[in-house]
Amino acid sequence: MSHETVTNWTRRDDALVEDAIRRGATRRDLLRLLMASGIGIAAGGTIVGRATRAFADTPKSGGSITAAGWSSSTADTLDPAKASLSTDYVRCCAFYNRLTFLDEGGTVQMELAESIETTDAKTWKVTLRPGVVFHDGKKLTTDDVIFSLARHKDESVGSKVNAMAKQMAEFKKVDDRVMEIELSAPNADLPIILALHHFMILADGTKDFTTANGTGAFKCDVFEPGVRSVGVKNENYWKDKLPYLDSFEFIAISDEPARVNALLSGDIALAATVNPRSIRRLETIDGVQLSKTTSGNYTDLNVRLDMDPGDKAGFVEGMKYLINREVIQRSVMRDLAVIANDQPVSPNDRYHNKELKAREYDPEKAKSLFQKAGLFGTSIPIVASEAAGSSIDMATVVQQAGQEIGMPFDVQRVPSDGYWSNYxxxxxxxxxxxxPRPTPDILFSLLYASDAPWNESHYKSEKFDKMLVEARGSLDEAKRKSIYDEMQVMIANEAGTIIPVWISNVDALSSKLKGLRPNPLGGMMGYAFAEHVWLAS
Structure with missing residues (x-):
């Protein structure tokens, strides 16, 4: 048989070989089939290998999994506006949809919106997809979108993105599928902002969050805050062929070794955020694979500027010189991290300030600054928890550095449960x-603006706030880059947040679980894994 004939076979009938595999054909059966068609053993082996790989990579429907995150509490919520933990985000991504989403490369794609258009970055026309229904059968209309977006502006709701939502000055319904969003000032990032987990779309008038009535891939079957959630397949889901799973359960196992052991024992199919100490062990075990994402996730040491000791001039700067970033990168993170410079815009972002260098480890300079603050020799409590990944190890590095210069730090290890609400x-x-967050504007609005809901060090600067608004509305990319560069310098020098490294998130999963890919919004496929993964046969 000629090479051309073999090539024609592979192009025409690979699907027949894959179908035979689905029906249970063995490798010997497949080779007999190919040899009967005149294909030799060597060529037949190549075809069978390729078809087997293709079959393994073909999404399959059916099956159920249990996945485990690292943190949950009795404050867990099904209200996207109040979501603040990975477990909240996983549920939101499963039960609801957004107007837009970010793909693997960080590009904005449409989800519930069929299109989002503007000519001036201030007035945006949103056209919804037709035929989308909520889990209770209600048809999606612009009334639902307006309700969902407007409630973030209501102070009584307590939305985590209230500061960002305030820029949405007015909503205008054109008809059931078309609406306009009028911003208070131009913002070219609006389609990206709408891809955040908080901006999920609810049914108009929703008040009950003991369950979830969304348009998402799964219906909420069980929701027990701090315990578990169960989603069952939405048979009327508007995305073709999705989801593949019949159901999924999501729990939290705060103790990382216990989370890893649950994966190895087969109790769970996905263990989120594996500690670098476990990676070498997992890399040698058959049936386990690792998914690595480096997209701007970080654990930071926060010193409140409005409280003792952070209100003493020199203390925060001293802490920044006492952080041994190389030791954290090498020993704590096992090189699964990139040295950071005390501001949140990662090197993956086009607006990252490459000229802003991280402070060198200088314990003697730190000692001098602690003396200036009148705090040298005073025991300083540092609160750490497994809830904030690798924070206990980082705190130990700081404690050891302090011991070398005679500056005592009291590392107070507290439980994961309640950490986010109590500490x-x-x-x-x-x-x-x-x-990770996809734009500097989102990071700064959430974390550093004077009215930011997650202003970890209570940093306040009128100049910073004005620059934030100016950069947001600028259509001049060079000007925008210049403003963001200066804002990063301000954060690194003035804020009380110390960001030693950007962490490579590593999720561990069963080799039978397929379809998990990196995403710029974080691990577990930007927390949207449930909709996209499937189980291999």
Missing amino acids: WLKAPVHFGNIN
């Missing part, structure tokens, strides 16, 4: 963990 944003010196 984060509240303790004078504590750790946070920030998931």
